Amino acid sequence: MLRDITLGQYYQTDSVIHRLDPRVKLAGTLLYIISLFFFQNFLGYLTAALFLGIVIGLSHVPFRFMVRGMRAIIFLLLLTVVFNLFLTPGTPLVTLWKVTITREGLRTAVSMAIRLTLLIIGSSVMTLTTTPNNLTDGMERGMRPLKLFRVPVHEVAMMMSIALRFIPILLEETDKIMKAQIARGADFESGNLIKRAKALVPLLVPLFISAFRRANDLAMAMEARCYRGGEGRTKMKPLIYRRRDRLAYLCILLYLCVSIPVGRLSFF
């Protein structure tokens, strides 16, 4: 039930995208997301979708995995669409009882929906093709300049990698506790909102306790191995840019050069 959430989950296979340096993927995803906010017409989104499609094709990750991540945000998506659709002032298109759908509203709603979908799928591609460890390694390297401003880059990266690492563990734990409580007659699926919220107590209390226990154990294990933060710590697998990484940067640049001007053309 809970394992359907793909956001932040790695899909194990071998592909060009998987082998790319995590910094490339991070920068690429970031630039891709930024590009989505530049577009003013649907041609731009089409270019972005095309680019995304090629990347997904190269990544060898089945498309349904990407879509699975969408389930988590479908509610947010619907909410955005509905609000934009009905609450944007402009030229009226259809009037249903008291609410009016405007031309501008329809336009914003559709483009918001496309933007969100592309955004989520785009970031899913990154997390599906990069192991959490690699990802935080990339972040740590990428944020290194921030050290000048006394940002504890290593510590932040370590916290993030631990948090990511704990997602599947906690999901599994949740599944287990849920089953154990269902075996004791707990009912998580029926009743009104208050009843359902109450039903979560037997799930959340053990879950929190187990999370604290695990955190405590982990801290202990790290200290037992003399972990003392980032100072003077070297990497077992230092990140080095290779030919394919440079090529990937070039591709991203190319995408930006094509999509942003196209996306800002105003004849649509």
Add this chain to the structure above:
Amino acid sequence: MSIIVDHVSYIYGADTPLAVTALDDICLEIPDGQFVGIIGHTGSGKSTLVQHLNGLIRATSGHIYFNGEDIYDSDFDRKKLRGRVGLVFQYPEHQLFEVDVFSDVCFGPKNLGLDRKEVELRSYEALRKVGLPDELFYQSPFELSGGQKRRAAIAGVLAMKPEVLILDEPTAGLDPKGRDEILYQIKQLQKESGMTILLVSHSMEDVAEYVDRIIVMNRGRILFDNVPREVFSRYRELEEVGLAAPQVTYILNELKTRGLNVDVNATTIGEAADTICMAKGHGG
């Protein structure tokens, strides 16, 4: 009145690259009042199998009948089934959540929709049955020792008065004394109430003394299903799948090959001692 497992298969992550066949065409019949040991290596499918029996996992194919009714029938009340087939998970102490032990044990019977008096009566009874001292009843479950927590959690399932009690590795992580105590109490329970008990374990030693029947699982299939002495006599084959017969079996077999006329079918230490004494007495 029994549980029948009819050609049940189960595949984890059916349409992912990580699909694993956890159960492969399992057929079983468990009559009322039997004490059954389910033995298998880690990943042999034993935990998956028992989670089918109270409907927590739905089989990919096959049927399960409880007292003659198919539990997958749309009009079958699976919630009620969970009260009749009690399942104690591995490390059940991780599911404790209430402010005191007594309220935690009440959780199960309360979910069955019983009135308060009955709930409290059952909980009290269950706590007595698992041998938890009275003064701990109103303590926080998190302040108990490991073994006590485990008992409290088992009581939480017992209080539902199931007809079938399934325990998944009830002794994992306990010291030998705690292990023997819990197993002894489970046996007493079965004697007193005539409950059907399924004990899942990876250790033959654990179950040898207590069970009427042993089911050995390997890679999602049933390897042996017989009385303990018959299963243990195949100890060479058990070794091949990473399991072992109890130590007495090895000792007796070794004695036999060295010329002492012992009965190699003894399964418990007591029986083994008897047969050795007999052999020595007759022999010299």
